[in-house]
Amino acid sequence: MNSVTRRQLLVGAAGLGAAVGVSACGSTTGGRPIPPPVDPTLAEMHRDAPSFIVILSDDHRADHLGLTGVAPGLQTPNLDRMAAQGVRFTDATVTTALCSPSRASFITGEYARRHGVINNLSAWDPANVTFFEQLAAAGYRCGYIGKWHMPGALPDLRGVDTFITFTIDEGQGVYTDCPLVINGVDVERPGTYVSTDLTDLALDWLAAGDPAQPTCLFLAHKAVHHPFSPPGDLEGVYADEPLMDMPDEAFTYQPLLERNVWEGTAGQLSTVYQRYCETLLGLDREIGRILDYVEASPRADDTVVIYTSDNGYSWGEQTLTGKRWAYDVSADVPLIVRWPDGITERGAERGAPVLNIDLAPTLLDLAGLDVPANIQGTSWAPLLRADDPTWRPEVYYEYFADYPYQVPPHQAVRTPEWVYIEYERGLPPELYSRADDPDQRRNRYGESSTEQIVSELSAALAQLRVAAS
Amino acid sequence: MSISTPQASPDQSAGDSATSRRLLYVAAPAVISIVTLLALTALIEWGSGHPERFSSVGAYRAFMDVAVLARFGPAFLSAIIVYPAMRLRGASIGWAGWGAASSAIAFGLVSAVLALRFFPPAQALYYALNPMVVAALGSQVAFSALAEVFVRWRRHGRAGLRNPRLWAIVIAVATAGFALCYVGVIWDGGRHWFYVWIRGFMLFFGNGQ
Structure with missing residues (x-):
């Protein structure tokens, strides 16, 4: 949910004050073994x-x-x-x-x-x-x-x-x-x-x-x-x-x-x-x-x-x-x-x-x-x-937005050779060679030599996304 | 917000354009601070992660370090110059206070705009309340209060400082401002206020999805 209603604004404002106190307390409920x-x-x-x-x-x-x-x-x-x-x-x-x-x-x-x-x-x-x-x-x-x-x-x-x-x-x-x-x-x-x-x-x-x-x-x-x-x-x-x-x-x-x-x-x-x-x-x-x-x-x-x-x-x-x-x-x-x-x-x-x-x-x-x-x-x-x-x-990777960290939600497929990443907003896809570029500095997405691998990995990612659900 | 005019300007009667020029003259220190902040932000965005744009890795690193640290000047400390400069150019306390705080506010707004790349608008707007911005605001308010002492001294000499009410207000405002800065970024690296801010986020937006 992206928009804030008036009611939420009032509840939030009231709660923010309470949060100041609560955050310092670390009160505990639960935590028992069963x-x-x-x-x-x-x-x-x-x-x-x-x-x-x-x-x-x-x-x-x-x-x-x-x-x-x-x-x-x-x-x-x-x-x-x-x-x-x-x-x-x-x-x-x-x-x-x-x-x-x-x-x-x-x-x-x-x-x-x-x-x-x-x-x-x-x-x-x-x-x-x-x-x-x-x-x-x-x-x-x-x-x-x-x-x-x-x-x-x-x-x-x-x-x-x-x-x-x-x-x-x-x-x-x-x-x-x-x-x-x-x-x-x-x-x-x-x-x-x-x-x-x-x-x-x-x-x-x-x-x-x-x-x-x-x-x-x-x-x-x-x-x-x-x-x-x-x-x-x-x-x-x-x-x-x-x-x-x-x-x-x-x-x-x-x-x-x-x-x-x-x-x-x-x-x-x-x-x-x-x-x-x-x-x-x-x-x-x-x-x-x-x-x-x-x-x-x-x-x-x-x-x-x-x-x-x-x-x-x-x-x-x-x-x-x-x-x-x-x-x-x-x-x-x-x-x-x-x-x-x-x-x-x-x-x-x-x-x-x-x-x-x-x-x-x-x-x-x-x-x-x-x-x-x-x-x-x-x-x-x-x-x-x-x-x-x-x-x-290959393996499937997923990341959901985690406020306030400036990392867009994304999913990736990782093989021993490649990492292919699709972002939900803010950034274009990325493709890195894991073998040649272990720190993932050179984005190969968009290069003509990688079109085929992008196509394959994109399809694999779509399948993995469904399977993970 | 009105601008006090302790000395009548000869061209005051020349109309709106003279008033505009005077406004600009008084507000110039704040404008310069904001422009500096924006320029440094743009340079950081341009250079970050691109050592190939520099003559050497050493030059890149030196540039980035200077730019990142320098940005804290207009964001946190510009009131030291902006506030007294505006006051001595004729601004009222309130106007100079806004001027001094404007860089911190701009810092928050720039943060919010940049956050739009990653978050929906309402969440990006909440980003402008982040502990860094709150701390910057506290710092600017505190330095404004201290700068008012300087302004009084400059205008009236020691006589201007013989005012218990002035000192009470200055001490109260400076303490509150520095406390905000301390809680925002210094006390345990600001993590306590960070958690409060995040709890506030959760009250508005849940887990943010």
Whole structure:
């Protein structure tokens, strides 16, 4: 709806004043776990199913791992260790490169247009079904710890026995002293750093379980989202380290451009970026604590640890700071899987295009459960063993307007070779070669040599758009 | 808004054209500030993302950095010059205040116009209320209040400052203006006011679809 009625104007004006007070309070309703009734037969059947630990970070772009060498001084020893022990997907993408929609897609297996969290202003629909419910019904002990960040009141989350999150700053959380909502109860956390605090709680939750029972922990970090605050002992550690070279079009005060300013990156680009890398180093350290725990646990070989992120992040490419766009730096995410019992080719890389909506069916598949019809993703479990030549050739991307960010609504089709984007307003279509132009600087749309590929990709996009609906 | 005329102009009786010239003379500082803002905005739009239009990447970066930072001058700080200049050219307090605020208002309107590329008109108009614009307005109001002290001193010397009511108003207005600026862009990077602004948006437009 684009026009404003007089009534809406009056309601809005009255509400704006109230919003001033409400926004500072972070009042909590909901946020309680709702463990489902367990089917004893199913539970017995799945007693030997693998356990899962899914670690979801925020705004971690795919190429920022120590092992890639993109940022020479950047260290992620624990993520590198995970990759060396398991499989790394090199073309993992999210269906919408934005926090709330992507998070909802991870846990439902659905595109944003279906689960309804289309932008950061859209509330979670309590009727949405998550993989926790199916896993819990089959005897899994499930827990959700960390960033929820979907508008509206916190839901009572079905399928988990523990739901720990935060509502402060519209659900974004803060890096230090971040108050939590622990199973529906507001709890102050003075003296804590949020990545460490969430990891402490995750380790406590893991330790409290029955080792014989399969578990599924979803640990969603605030890091490495803005304001990019590393733990105190890591502040400045990259001051003299060579990190990624900024692209030619980037400049120092680019974050103050109109289209970037709301990303919370105000300041000098290189300084903010350095803090991003330091925050990532701090997150990596916490991931190391989880890995250490898993390796020492009785289910060390039968626990699937998955690391990924809700979206990537541009650091100067096309003078952008942030995410949302269908470009690789924005939409591609790291995806690393460690599972000694299920992965024989350790350190392998898989180039098949996989999506955030594939997580839910993958977990259900690995647990030996049926994948419900509402789930739109595909299990990538077979790819842990070998490449699959029949895997999907392209993926669909969608973005809905998210005020006040100056990114037009758009849809894209991404293949291993190309990204083709159609905007609903404001910009002409774009076509980029992913192989030759990884930062997507040269728009090939309109070139005579690409007419055929545009025609094919446009047709594919139309089909994918319908299928996603 | 009327313009006070402390000194009678010799050509005042020459009619409308003289009045227009005088209006332009008084408003010139505000007009220059707005034109500077618009010119810098246009240069930023032209140069951003186009290092190939410059002799080197270094020249591009230097140009863009200077342009982006310089734009904050007319948007946030021009009252330091515009307000006293207009007052000393004969403008009333109200007229000079509008003149000082005009660059911040233009900043908001330009933002709204640029936002039309991405949002429907009503949402683009709401964009003009964004925290940057509100902070710019607060800054200009605060500096206008402080500049009034300078104007009084310039006109009347120390005697012009022996007025408790003047100080009370100046302190109140400057505090309110700077507070607005602080909340808009400085306090935690402005994110608290940002969330208020977005909640206001949601009251009017829901999730914006």
